[in-house]
Amino acid sequence: MSVRREVNMPLSRKGHCICPESRHRGRAGCGSPTGVFGALLHVGSSVVALVSALERCITRALLRQIKQALATLRIISTSSSIGKESASSRTPSSLFPGTADVSRFGIFGDAKKGANLFKTRCSQCHTLGEGEGNKIGPNLHGLFGRKTGSVDGYAYTDANKAKGITWDNDTLFEYLENPKKYIPGTKMAYGGLKKDKDRNDLISHLKEATA
Numbered sequence: 001m002s003v004r005r006e007v008n009m010p011l012s013r014k015g016h017c018i019c020p021e022s023r024h025r026g027r028a029g030c031g032s033p034t035g036v037f038g039a040l041l042h043v044g045s046s047v048v049a050l051v052s053a054l055e056r057c058i059t060r061a062l063l064r065q066i067k068q069a070l071a072t073l074r075i076i077s078t079s080s081s082i083g084k085e086s087a088s089s090r091t092p093s094s095l096f097p098g099t100a101d102v103s104r105f106g107i108f109g110d111a112k113k114g115a116n117l118f119k120t121r122c123s124q125c126h127t128l129g130e131g132e133g134n135k136i137g138p139n140l141h142g143l144f145g146r147k148t149g150s151v152d153g154y155a156y157t158d159a160n161k162a163k164g165i166t167w168d169n170d171t172l173f174e175y176l177e178n179p180k181k182y183i184p185g186t187k188m189a190y191g192g193l194k195k196d197k198d199r200n201d202l203i204s205h206l207k208e209a210t211a
Contacts, residue, residue, distance in 0.1 A: 108200065108204075109197075109199075109200030109201040109202070109203055109204030109205075110200075110201045110204060111201070111204040111205045111207075111208050112205075113201040113205075114200075114201035114202040114203065114204045114205025114206070115205045115209070117193070117198060117201055117202045117205070118202060118205055118206070118209075121190070121193070121202075122190075122202075124136070125137035125188075125190075126138070126139070126140050127139045127140065127141075128140050128141060128206075128209045128210055129141060130142075134151065134153060134154045137188065138151040138154040138156075139151060139154075140206065140209075140210050141210050142210060142211075143167050143206060143210045144167055144168055144206075144207060144210065144211070145166060145167070145168065146166065146167050147164065147165070147166055147167075148160050148161065148163045148164065148165055148166075148167070148183070149161035149162075149163070157185055157186055157187050158185070159183055159184060159185030159186055160183055160185075160186050160187075163183050169203055169207075172199075172203050172206070173196075173199050173200070173203060176192055176193050176199045176202065176203070177192050177193065177194065177199060178191075178192040179192055
């Protein structure tokens, strides 16, 4: 003899069963245990769906915020780059009289100290002014942007002519450290300036005095 287990099911106001099993709908207290669990599962799945929907909404909102933040960073980065380019276009000599920039090495020189260095180390062999003529070494007027071995009337060595470089901040910085090493075979007897600061100071003076 089987005994039927009675279970109180959720009822509507009219007393009809509202469990999710379709065969029970409309009946007053179907009494099926499956109906109870089904109702709970139905409610649980609704909550899960709601949470998932909220997660998707939050995720989309976060993604929008991240995209906006990245766009803002790109704008700031672009503005910063433009600012740096504008600043780099202004030479230190125009901002601070008596200094000149050394582009490759990022060091500023003191033109006044460079003038003293030129007087004690270089003036015996070189002149700076336009039309002053050559001495033991060539006249240096118009030095920056000039090719090696190109001063009219000066007898350069073949090594100097063959070097084929253009004089600028970078090439002078290396040359002045050790002329014979930079141009093997040159007749320039000077041993060079070993300190970076001295070379930068001298280059700063030359840039102003030979222009």
